[in-house]
Amino acid sequence: MNNNPIEFWFDFTSPYSYLMAEKIDDLAAKHGRKVKWHPVLLGAVFKTTGAVPLTQVPLKGEYAVRDFARSARYLDVPYRQPSKFPLATLAVSRAYYWLHDRDCTMARNFARAAFRAYFAEDRDISDPTVVVQLAAAQGANAEELAAALGTQELKDRLKRECDAALARGMFGAPYVIIDDEPFWGADRLPQIEKWLETGGF
Amino acid sequence: MNNNPIEFWFDFTSPYSYLMAEKIDDLAAKHGRKVKWHPVLLGAVFKTTGAVPLTQVPLKGEYAVRDFARSARYLDVPYRQPSKFPLATLAVSRAYYWLHDRDCTMARNFARAAFRAYFAEDRDISDPTVVVQLAAAQGANAEELAAALGTQELKDRLKRECDAALARGMFGAPYVIIDDEPFWGADRLPQIEKWLETGGF
Numbered sequence: 223m224n225n226n227p228i229e230f231w232f233d234f235t236s237p238y239s240y241l242m243a244e245k246i247d248d249l250a251a252k253h254g255r256k257v258k259w260h261p262v263l264l265g266a267v268f269k270t271t272g273a274v275p276l277t278q279v280p281l282k283g284e285y286a287v288r289d290f291a292r293s294a295r296y297l298d299v300p301y302r303q304p305s306k307f308p309l310a311t312l313a314v315s316r317a318y319y320w321l322h323d324r325d326c327t328m329a330r331n332f333a334r335a336a337f338r339a340y341f342a343e344d345r346d347i348s349d350p351t352v353v354v355q356l357a358a359a360q361g362a363n364a365e366e367l368a369a370a371l372g373t374q375e376l377k378d379r380l381k382r383e384c385d386a387a388l389a390r391g392m393f394g395a396p397y398v399i400i401d402d403e404p405f406w407g408a409d410r411l412p413q414i415e416k417w418l419e420t421g422g423f
Numbered sequence: 424m425n426n427n428p429i430e431f432w433f434d435f436t437s438p439y440s441y442l443m444a445e446k447i448d449d450l451a452a453k454h455g456r457k458v459k460w461h462p463v464l465l466g467a468v469f470k471t472t473g474a475v476p477l478t479q480v481p482l483k484g485e486y487a488v489r490d491f492a493r494s495a496r497y498l499d500v501p502y503r504q505p506s507k508f509p510l511a512t513l514a515v516s517r518a519y520y521w522l523h524d525r526d527c528t529m530a531r532n533f534a535r536a537a538f539r540a541y542f543a544e545d546r547d548i549s550d551p552t553v554v555v556q557l558a559a560a561q562g563a564n565a566e567e568l569a570a571a572l573g574t575q576e577l578k579d580r581l582k583r584e585c586d587a588a589l590a591r592g593m594f595g596a597p598y599v600i601i602d603d604e605p606f607w608g609a610d611r612l613p614q615i616e617k618w619l620e621t622g623g624f
Binding site: 270271272273280281282284285288289292293295296388391393394404406407409412413416 | 480
């Protein structure tokens with residue numbers, strides 16, 4: 223057993239990432255682990271793998287919408303299919319890293335609030351104004367964040383995270399890595415739990 | 424609660440179908456249900472959905488091979504990545520339906536044996552000779568089956584099953600339907616169990 227942090231790679235527009243986000247910290251804490259959150263743009267990842275958004279695949283798309291809600295009920299997480307789906311997560315992801323470099327607890331709370339805003343309250347988190355409001359509600363300086371969102375520095379920061387995700391083998395979200403073992407999907411929570419309990423199986 | 428049979432749609436070359444095949448009958452029996460098995464050709468389904476075999480997708484393919492074995496360990500099912508993968512399942516699927524129309528118990532035992540032969544013993548179940556041997560080991564008439572494999576009647580029978588799978592919304596394997604609720608993937612076993620326990624959630 224060890225206490226290396228768990229890596230959690232995700233996209234804010236991914237329903238299964240939201241479900242993982244609601245569960246992974248508590249599960250990790252039960253086993254004395256911390257979790258490092260890494261929002262990325264799944265679109266950048268899909269360019270490499272040739273994948274398309276789930277809901278655009280014939281038959282699979284209809285199933286997916288049903289499965290999002292059912293999986294949320296199964297995990298006892300509030301869920302409402304967003305009216306705008308999927309959406310662009312550039313602003314919300316950049317905001318996350320801007321906050322993270324200032325106050326990592328605030329960034330975590332912002333990420334949770336952004337997921338809930340999108341998947342439980344149907345707010346449009348692709349809108350930079352909404353993103354800044356959500357960050358301000360966590361105590362961030364709204365004007366500074368709004369000004370930072372368009373800077374090259376923050377664009378580059380997010381780009382580096384997307385490149386790192388690909389380098390770590392990410393092809394879909396959520397993508398969780400524990401001691402170099404990758405787990406894809408919220409449906410891998412039982413395997414993650416067993417892995418943490420047993421130190422690998 | 425009711426006791427409608429569960430539908431289990433699968434392809435013999437799908438590792439997650441094998442895992443489901445090892446679990447679904449016992450799980451169903453615990454809740455007073457029977458399972459109807461339907462082997463189909465996932466290639467025919469993928470023509471409609473535009474999907475490609477999992478192991479051919481960059482990054483995802485490498486993950487998948489790792490996940491097949493880990494998921495088998497998690498479910499305590501013997502597994503060895505076949506040296507020929509994926510393979511053509513025409514002959515084994517046709518043989519299943521030929522057997523099923525004569526003796527449904529023999530067909531079920533044959534299907535289990537074929538899955539084990541492929542995923543635990545690395546036998547080439549795309550080879551009609553191997554298929555006939557596996558059927559004969561269950562008590563089938565080898566000569567009659569060998570002669571039947573190329574008949575139009577049996578080809579049409581399998582074709583109808585593939586069409587039916589698409590009509591039921593199948594886009595991947597395994598695909599399990601309980602009271603019109605579809606579940607895709609061996610990783611939906613916990614949700615299937617809860618569904619059977621609660622009559623829907």
